[in-house]
Amino acid sequence: MLAVVIMAGSRGPGALAMDRPSSPQGSFKIIPVEETDVPVTYTPPGSVVSDGDIGVSSRVVGFIQQLEVREGQKVSRGDLLVRIEPRRVWRRRFRLNQAAMAA
Known part of the structure; x- marks a missing residue:
């Protein structure tokens, strides 16, 4: 502010009047x-x-091979959620079939 006053004063008394339209x-x-x-958005x-839990269960026991859903994704009843390693499932089926044939 002081520099403006000094510059205006150095141009003479009519300097400010001439600068105005x-x-x-x-x-x-x-x-x-x-x-x-x-x-207005704020993130x-x-x-x-969640204030509630939903139980999810599998019909077979095995290691998860691949997740088919992502966290937060909306799913419905019957949607494929995970792929289970098939070797253990096949072995279990084979044993059950053998037991059924032997009986």
Whole structure:
């Protein structure tokens, strides 16, 4: 602020008057203004925790070979969720078939 006063004072007493436009409408433009809603979004850090649990079970026991869903993905009853390593399942079926044939 001090530098502006010194510069204005160094140009003489009429310096400030000459810098102002002669007409109050000299460099202004009138623009119509409209009222509108501006959407505001905020993404806070954190996580969502469910207040309920859903049990998921398998008909066979085995190692998971591949997950078919991602965390947070919506699923329905009957959707394939995981692929189980087939070797243990085949062995189990084979033994059950042998036991059924022997009986």
